[in-house]
Amino acid sequence: MISLTPVSYSNNINLLKYLIIGLFIASLLNFSQVIYLQIKASLAQVLLANAWENTLTITDKKVKPWPWADIYPVAKISIPSLDLTQIVLNNDSGQALAFGPGLNGYSNINDNLILISAHRDSHFKPLEFLNIGDEIHLETKVTSITKQVRFRVKKISVININEQSILDNNRPNTKLAISELILLTCYPFNSLSASTPYRLVIQAEETFFKRDNE
């Protein structure tokens, strides 16, 4: 440092100044993106809850949560043991999942299998603490009748989607009399990167009986 001439030294220190400002801005940008995504996720759920209430009261099946939305709510999922209540959207594209859990296209076809996915670091974050035997309630609307279905978690597994199927359990070959609900989210929960081949698969089966302690 002593060998530096005053001129180059001041140049260097100026450069350092910009570097520091740059780093602060970059840090702020990253942070604000995190805040933005979380606000978006939480705020959308408020609007969606509203839209879902409307869906239940109005005959028209599709209620848009905001005027320019290309999504609409199709169900309400609640997990009492986790104190979690979320509105489920009609599809599970990347755009939709930013606002809430989404119904996988496959579930539309087979009514007996309902498949819902959401982000492990926003809407489905609490699923980390779900246990076998926990109840999941699903409120849906089938031709203007509100339907409440009660599921109980029977299996929790982690799969690598490049090697295993989420349907690797033995599914009977005909339409089930009992509905099955599968919740899907990325795994592990505290991973830093968004891309992972691992998925947490929570399988729940329709149950017709209340638990004794409820």
Add this chain to the structure above:
Amino acid sequence: MCFISIHLSHIMLTFFNEENLKYLALITLMTSLFSPMGYAEDSRQNLKRIPYEEVKSGSLFFKEKEGYFADIAQQSQFKVTINGLISRVDLTQTFQNKTDDWLEAVYVFPLAENSAVDGMTMEIGKRKIVGEIKEKRLAKKLYQQAKRIGKKASLVSQQRPNLFTTKVANIAPNQKIKIRISYLQVIEYKNDLFSFNLPLTITPRYIPQQSIGDNQLGAKQENKLGRTIEMTSLTINNQHGWSNAVREKVNTIIDIDEITPSQIYPQNLTSNNDDEITHTAQKVSINIALDAGLPIDRVESLHHKISKQFGKQEKNSTIKKQPNTLPSREKVFIKLAGNNNLLEQDFVLNWQLTLASTPKAAFIASSDSESHYGLLMVMPPKARLSEVLRKEIIYIIDTSGSMGGVAIRQAKSALTYALAQLTPGDSFNIVEFNSNAKSLFPHLLAATTDNIHWAKQWVNKLAAGGGTEMYSALALSFEQLTKNKVSTGVKTSKNATIQQQVIFITDGAVGNELALFNLIDQNLQEIRLHTIGIGSAPNRYFMSHAAESGKGTYRYIGQLNEVKQQMKALFDQINRPVMTNIKVDWPDKDVEFYPFNIPDLYAGMPLLLTAKWDRASEPHKTVEEFVAAKRNELKTIKISGDLAKTHWQQELKIKQTGNQNGISTLWAREKIDHLMPIYQRSATKDKQQIRQQVTDLALHHKLLSAFTSFIAIEEKPARPLKNELFSKAIPNLMPKGSTQAIPIPITALGLSGKLLDSFILLIIASLLLAFYLRKKVAFKLNEKG
């Protein structure tokens, strides 16, 4: 500067990720404190925490053993007779009811995309009921009636040109019913290689969200067509040009239930009890009698082990001896080795003829009371490799959930091979798609070493998961190529030395084929689209028709070790000039031939036409006179075309005496193939007319089609009406090596990663700031000093 710092933080991230988990844990803890979502920590304390961290992929916390209860089993037997260019396949599906109830079996199954189904028989014990061809709606009605009153009945109908359904009603408890389906299939012949395929299972079709029965496609909804709306502006423009009726029909898949059977994994077929049914379910046996017409050099099965036997007649065979016109040649009898072959991977048989006898042309004819029919095959000469100055290539790779498992590895390997074929001067881009489409570069870039290296790394990281929104991927590729053409100038695009190509690597597991064919038709211009079918059970109908619409070629990669050979053949083919302006001069007047528009031919591809001409145009003669005249008369078919600035012409002398059955059926099948796209694109009022035309044609030739079905009903009711009838669907096996039946979305925002980024940047900035302030003070002191 921002970029550098972000890069720096990523380097640090990798360090944390891979080497130092303690830091990782520490920082995650810190970031979780910052988490604004705020799931209160204390509210979960009473809950039992499951130790996920100790669990590796695939292990279950709670294992349940539910046996797959096979209440009805299906077995397929294929008996194939190959005679030159035509094969006759007899498929017997045996349905076995293992319950004490009366059952209806529903089975969705694939056949080759060019199969012409012209016969069906129901066998109950020794009784045989020959199926009749009926208009589809009528057949369905008759079937429902029979089913209701307890008659044994079966219905075979077509869902897609390569996807069919068999329904068998009132199978008595513990009874077997056999359904025999008979069809013709033209042998594929290209690059001196003959190929016969039997698709044995289905890759689960993806149904795009907007296709699910929604008739209120409003103005707003239209935007849903391409979820990635900013990229598909080109498509939207084109869609405005479509009539309403067309758009609704094209974008709505009406028959979702019919094309998405349930699928299971083979390992789930085994159950604890050693029941016979679990051993016979979903098994296949294949017997082929191959008579190539000329000496055979080599026969091989691509994916299955086979046993071969050469000779005039198969030992202990029930197959009738075929009349041998050439005494010198031998037949080959092929059988699947072993008895435990599952319906899980397409069967492909390839053979070559001895080099000297490789045919260059063939004409097979047959006649009925009204018309003559002919099948014409001509193999044009191969041109030299063309000197292509520049290529503009977009590779599309399918990374949807259905590609999971071996398929994605095959696709990546094929793409890596293709990238290595780029030469300086080419420009390229890669588009990957699952639930939406993404391109590697924002537009086409020059194929420099750096760019190719970058692309290879990008490809290496691709993983399968999510939906199959093929539409936006194709739209994006067409848009980029069109834009590129505009930016490089219209002048150069007229130069024949520039080729614009799309190479599409996919399993074709979609249900909205029609919308995609239309998109290709409308945006193609000078672009050529080639498809590469991947996996154990690609949608062959999509592959061949997309390539046909795209004026390109198609081929299949069924196993990882085929990648190099198939890709080499592809580039060899598309780097040679194509034969254009193909014209055929027929000796007779009023010849009706299909395909109606003769396509351009790639190197090694034969010209294949089916033709019909009326007998009425001949002068009336006595039979003897007629036969004598025909025997002496050699008619000439002239075929000509342009190949790389040279004119090619070939004359083919033919006799009209040949009489191989089935040519008329193949002709009718081709005509229906020609009419169906017209039907799909025409307005509602014209539709009825074309529907009628297709129905009449199919009924006349006893052909299964989109509008006709085969039905067989037993006279006497069998089921006492007090017994209820249960309907059971036969599941298809998942394609070999596949992992995903369901498209799985990416379910993480990567928030903690971003928070960590932010955190690291903040720490570095703070440290530098401290350093900066100290230095500044020192500097000032220095100045003062």
